[in-house]
Amino acid sequence: MMSGVEIPLIDFSGCAINKVREEENLKRAGQQIINAFETVGFFNVVNHGISETEVADIFKISEEFFALPTEVKVKHRKAKDSNHGYVELEREGLNPEERPSDLKESFNFTPKSQYKPWPDEELPKFKTTFEKFWDLSSQLTLRILEAMAYGLDLEPQYLVNTHQLLGKDGNASTLRTMYYPGVPSAASIKANQVRCGEHSDFGSITLVYQREMGGLEVLTHDGRYTPVPYIPGAIVVNIGDLMQRWAADRLIAAKHRVLFPQDQELLSKARQSIAFFAQPDDQVMITCLDGSNKYEPIGALDYLNMRFGATYMDLAKGQ
Numbered sequence: 001m002m003s004g005v006e007i008p009l010i011d012f013s014g015c016a017i018n019k020v021r022e023e024e025n026l027k028r029a030g031q032q033i034i035n036a037f038e039t040v041g042f043f044n045v046v047n048h049g050i051s052e053t054e055v056a057d058i059f060k061i062s063e064e065f066f067a068l069p070t071e072v073k074v075k076h077r078k079a080k081d082s083n084h085g086y087v088e089l090e091r092e093g094l095n096p097e098e099r100p101s102d103l104k105e106s107f108n109f110t111p112k113s114q115y116k117p118w119p120d121e122e123l124p125k126f127k128t129t130f131e132k133f134w135d136l137s138s139q140l141t142l143r144i145l146e147a148m149a150y151g152l153d154l155e156p157q158y159l160v161n162t163h164q165l166l167g168k169d170g171n172a173s174t175l176r177t178m179y180y181p182g183v184p185s186a187a188s189i190k191a192n193q194v195r196c197g198e199h200s201d202f203g204s205i206t207l208v209y210q211r212e213m214g215g216l217e218v219l220t221h222d223g224r225y226t227p228v229p230y231i232p233g234a235i236v237v238n239i240g241d242l243m244q245r246w247a248a249d250r251l252i253a254a255k256h257r258v259l260f261p262q263d264q265e266l267l268s269k270a271r272q273s274i275a276f277f278a279q280p281d282d283q284v285m286i287t288c289l290d291g292s293n294k295y296e297p298i299g300a301l302d303y304l305n306m307r308f309g310a311t312y313m314d315l316a317k318g319q
Helices: 023-039 052-066 070-076 126-151 241-246 300-311
Strands: 009-011 042-046 085-087 105-109 174-180 196-199 205-210 216-219 225-227 235-239 256-258 271-278
Touching (some): 009 023, 023 042, 052 105, 052 126, 052 174, 052 205, 126 271
């Protein structure tokens, strides 16, 4: 049974990235954002300043990449010492002890990666499209973090200042495009396999761009899942475990998942999504924002590395 909890919808028109920041608008939005993160852990944001055309462009170039032959895509594979590049189908398992690997493939984009396998020959506009979308997502992330600081009664630039190196060396934030292939029938799915296993994100905040297919579900406070509706022009925003720890559990890093649709027609269709995973700068020490000692201080990069080990099963096993 699905939860009756609804995902909050926040109008960000007063704080959009294509508008001048005004303190009163940031305060108002910050209160709404913190309320959403205290109760559900997710919200949809509209009128944020990123156009539907800009979102459509990155979905289109992503779809073209995933349509390439496997032998071409693996030439741009993510190296073991990098978070940039292609991740093959069924490479990741978010619930490795309970389920087979997730039926999805992805491409991780990190602007300052020293190892840069770009599909320039096959898709000349791939890199520039991702660079542009990174910049847009970074701007929106910083604007949301600024509003959150007001909502948490922090110095207005406190959270922004911990993300100064977005897109530079010293920050592990990632833009990821994901592709979930359609399957001919339920019989072709492995036992207990899902498109994306139940998990919470790792870092500070995440922006999720959906298409009409939808499919994302969030675990709510009543112990049941609720679907995150697809709203044209909206972006889904949630926090990760690091932010929950930072806020001494005042905010919720809600678990979420993507299952296979029950409808056969929908099952046969592919699903796409794009996520911007924002992390604090590597050297930032995460200490409880309320001044408590609920959690010991930990470096942002140390925390991220600790979490990555459980996701990339081949790394966790030392392969």
